[in-house]
Amino acid sequence: MEVMQAPLLEALKLSHAYPLPGSWLQKRGVHEVLRDVSLRVQKGRTLGIVGESGSGKSTLCRMLLKLEQPTSGVVRFAGDDMRTFTAQQRKAFHRDVQAVFQDPLSSLNPRMRAASILAEPFDASGIRLAGDAGRERLAELMKLVGLDTALLSRYPRQLSGGQRQRLAIARALATEPQLIVADEPVTALDVSVQAQIMNLLRDLQDARGVSYVFVSHNLSMVRFLCHDIVVLQSGRVVERGAVEQVFEDPQHEYTQLLLRATPVPDPDAVWGHVERPRPLPVVCEEVEVAPGHFVLREGVAHEDASFPAGRRECHHECVVLCAVVDDWPAGYREYA
Numbered sequence: 001m002e003v004m005q006a007p008l009l010e011a012l013k014l015s016h017a018y019p020l021p022g023s024w025l026q027k028r029g030v031h032e033v034l035r036d037v038s039l040r041v042q043k044g045r046t047l048g049i050v051g052e053s054g055s056g057k058s059t060l061c062r063m064l065l066k067l068e069q070p071t072s073g074v075v076r077f078a079g080d081d082m083r084t085f086t087a088q089q090r091k092a093f094h095r096d097v098q099a100v101f102q103d104p105l106s107s108l109n110p111r112m113r114a115a116s117i118l119a120e121p122f123d124a125s126g127i128r129l130a131g132d133a134g135r136e137r138l139a140e141l142m143k144l145v146g147l148d149t150a151l152l153s154r155y156p157r158q159l160s161g162g163q164r165q166r167l168a169i170a171r172a173l174a175t176e177p178q179l180i181v182a183d184e185p186v187t188a189l190d191v192s193v194q195a196q197i198m199n200l201l202r203d204l205q206d207a208r209g210v211s212y213v214f215v216s217h218n219l220s221m222v223r224f225l226c227h228d229i230v231v232l233q234s235g236r237v238v239e240r241g242a243v244e245q246v247f248e249d250p251q252h253e254y255t256q257l258l259l260r261a262t263p264v265p266d267p268d269a270v271w272g273h274v275e276r277p278r279p280l281p282v283v284c285e286e287v288e289v290a291p292g293h294f295v296l297r298e299g300v301a302h303e304d305a306s307f308p309a310g311r312r313e314c315h316h317e318c319v320v321l322c323a324v325v326d327d328w329p330a331g332y333r334e335y336a
């Protein structure tokens with residue numbers, strides 16, 4: 001049985017398909033990106049989403065952030081179905097759920113100084129920041145993410161990559177959100193800065209009880225930060241459960257493959273080998289192999305009109321993470 005604590009955010013059987021080029025008029029052909037994805041984010045906990053490039057992680061994040069509509073399925077925040085949000089619920093949602101993306105240069109307005117970037121979420125929530133109290137609030141945010149207040153007058157391009165991502169995190173924290181969806185927040189950073197940002201995220205969670213959805217290719221980081229994990233292959237959840245349980249006893253061969261490709265601090269290990277996962281069977285069903293630990297297994301065939309006719313296997317280019325770990329920073333062992 002799954003732990004029955006009311007989730008902060010819940011996705012139920014989310015599917016998403018993009019129309020193939022030229023298909024609007026002809027009404028045929030879709031690129032199915034996600035299929036029947038279910039997940040839960042608990043209060044004060046972190047859910048990791050992993051999977052190869054193109055498996056649908058960012059699309060899933062956009063749907064959780066209400067930036068994109070699923071083709072079918074439901075997302076609930078604090079028990080409320082996003083499809084039927086009132087204007088007031090929508091406003092509260094955009095205050096309570098924030099995002100941090102991979103590339104802060106493209107997510108931060110290049111024409112705004114750091115102070116205006118941090119003040120923006122307050123404006124959007126109708127909170128007036130003025131005078132000393134306003135300056136103090138911005139200084140508090142900067143301090144929270146370990147940035148010097150002198151940087152408030154800088155433009156994003158005048159900050160280092162690590163400083164920019166700290167600023168993006170500060171902006172996400174401005175409205176005191178309950179959930180931050182972080183889509184590969186450290187991937188674009190120098191490896192030595194990655195550990196600092198990972199520690200910052202964890203400290204912020206300890207201090208503020210914020211929940212995270214954390215997307216990463218790096219399973220060591222997922223193990224460091226996340227409590228629960230969802231493994232995506234070709235847009236389907238092949239395994240989900242508590243991080244420790246899934247890492248200690250991975251049941252799906254794709255999860256096993258990802259874990260084999262994860263760097264471990266073993267100087268004798270040979271890295272750089274790429275293993276390709278087998279395509280998912282056409283018919284699958286989710287099985288609970290241990291309490292709260294779910295695995296996608298080959299299921300019994302049945303007619304499914306919504307599935308593109310003739311499709312037999314995943315059409316993504318499935319390339320598994322290839323870990324080249326010559327230059328791991330000294331802090332790496334903290335993740336292991």
Ligand SMILES: Nc1ncnc2c1ncn2[C@@H]1O[C@H](COP(=O)(O)OP(=O)(O)OP(=O)(O)O)[C@@H](O)[C@H]1O
Nearest residue numbers: 018031033051052053054055056057058059060316
């Ligand atoms: N707007 C779009 N229109 C059509 N196809 C799209 C669109 N956005 C994404 N896709 C396709 O959906 C699939 C999933 O993309 P997505 O970006 O969600 O994957 P991902 O797991 O986040 O990949 P990565 O790890 O490389 O960021 C890909 O095949 C991608 O080409």
